Amino acid sequence: MGCSKWRAAFNFGHLKVQSKLSVFFTMIILFIYLFYCLNGYCDSLPRPVYDQQSNLQNKIILKDGQETEQLGAYNAPPVSFVREQLSDLTNSDSTSNNISIANNFGSKKFPQAIIIGVKKGGTRALLEFLRIHPDVRAVGAEPHFFDRFYEKGLEWYRNLMPRTLEGQITMEKTPSYFITKEAPRRVFSMSRHTRLIVVVRDPVTRAVSDYTQTLSKSPGLPSFQNLAFRNATTGLIDTSWSAVRIGIYAKHLENWLRYFPLSRFLFVSGERLVTDPAGEMGRVQDFLGLKRVVTDKHFYFNQTKGFPCLKKPEGSSRPRCLGKSKGRPHPQIPSEVLLRLRDFYRPFNLKFYQMTGHDFGWE
Numbered sequence: 001m002g003c004s005k006w007r008a009a010f011n012f013g014h015l016k017v018q019s020k021l022s023v024f025f026t027m028i029i030l031f032i033y034l035f036y037c038l039n040g041y042c043d044s045l046p047r048p049v050y051d052q053q054s055n056l057q058n059k060i061i062l063k064d065g066q067e068t069e070q071l072g073a074y075n076a077p078p079v080s081f082v083r084e085q086l087s088d089l090t091n092s093d094s095t096s097n098n099i100s101i102a103n104n105f106g107s108k109k110f111p112q113a114i115i116i117g118v119k120k121g122g123t124r125a126l127l128e129f130l131r132i133h134p135d136v137r138a139v140g141a142e143p144h145f146f147d148r149f150y151e152k153g154l155e156w157y158r159n160l161m162p163r164t165l166e167g168q169i170t171m172e173k174t175p176s177y178f179i180t181k182e183a184p185r186r187v188f189s190m191s192r193h194t195r196l197i198v199v200v201r202d203p204v205t206r207a208v209s210d211y212t213q214t215l216s217k218s219p220g221l222p223s224f225q226n227l228a229f230r231n232a233t234t235g236l237i238d239t240s241w242s243a244v245r246i247g248i249y250a251k252h253l254e255n256w257l258r259y260f261p262l263s264r265f266l267f268v269s270g271e272r273l274v275t276d277p278a279g280e281m282g283r284v285q286d287f288l289g290l291k292r293v294v295t296d297k298h299f300y301f302n303q304t305k306g307f308p309c310l311k312k313p314e315g316s317s318r319p320r321c322l323g324k325s326k327g328r329p330h331p332q333i334p335s336e337v338l339l340r341l342r343d344f345y346r347p348f349n350l351k352f353y354q355m356t357g358h359d360f361g362w363e
């Protein structure tokens with residue numbers, strides 16, 4: 001009897017020690033987890049690539065700092081390259097860098113929507129217009145992941161993204177993706193659900209715009225017609241010149257359609273983005289499943305610049321136009337050169353209208 005009492009007491013004591021130990025270990029595990037999360041490692045844990053499709057309907061508002069700073073922190077493209085892109089944003093309100101309210105909330109996700117092209121189409125304007133939407137968070141500079149930095153890996157790419165809360169859309173723009181052969185397959189392997197936005201503009205004007213940009217960096221550049229023609233007498237167009245090649249939209253789109261159905265694309269008219277920014281933004285917001293928050297109230301036409309500007313850009317309370325490199329005057333190109341180029345593009349344009357089911361009205 002005495003012996004069994006003693007055994008019971010012993011068992012009870014043993015149980016008490018055991019439960020104390022398990023509480024102790026649970027506390028240690030919780031403490032380690034908490035410490036780990038506080039150091040920001042939780043949301044950098046690898047996740048399945050396909051789990052990034054958030055519900056585009058439930059929206060939560062979040063304000064944050066400038067994403068372009070984050071590019072520097074993650075072994076990003078060269079500083080000069082990022083600086084060049086930042087100069088696209090004129091009057092960049094330096095104080096907005098400090099209004100970083102919710103920098104550590106949310107998590108970095110792969111973009112659910114990408115502006116993939118086209119170069120000189122109006123991609124910067126579109127991204128800046130979208131960034132005033134509270135449910136859109138975007139990288140400021142062009143990441144160039146699917147063309148130049150693919151070997152850095154998907155985690156590198158995800159780390160470039162701003163943090164988002166549930167229901168917010170992560171975006172980026174890199175216009176060269178549209179003409180990069182490997183880009184469709186690479187984007188598809190990140191997520192087959194990615195929404196793809198292409199801002200297109202009359203390929204002739206686009207080519208002149210492209211040439212104007214190169215000329216601004218290399219003033220000794222040969223004339224437009226020298227570069228555009230392989231043979232000036234026969235009028236044979238040099239399709240190896242990138243300013244010409246980029247404008248053959250149908251050819252590049254074919255490449256994308258091998259991976260994505262047409263329903264994944266939205267084609268934005270670069271011309272209408274200038275003449276009716278609110279109308280075009282309405283289409284974009286619908287496509288992204290966003291509430292139509294960006295409306296004509298957000299724009300005003302700046303007579304000096306000759307382009308629509310934002311009354312209140314993201315992170316700023318002052319009106320802002322895009323930078324000097326956007327909407328610059330083009331050099332005069334002989335009309336017969338432009339006419340020849342127009343003839344060259346006509347069949348490709350018609351094909352593009354057929355493929356997209358949209359007549360962009362380029363003559």
Ligand SMILES: Nc1ncnc2c1ncn2[C@@H]1O[C@H](COP(=O)(O)OS(=O)(=O)O)[C@@H](OP(=O)(O)O)[C@H]1O
Nearest residue numbers: 119120121122123124125209307308322326327328
């Ligand atoms: N609101 C507003 N403000 C200024 N510029 C505007 C705007 N909307 C569209 N655009 C047109 O955008 C053209 C530049 O296109 P991108 O931003 O795609 O260029 S880039 O590929 O990122 O270099 C740019 O081309 P250029 O006129 O040749 O400079 C503009 O015509």
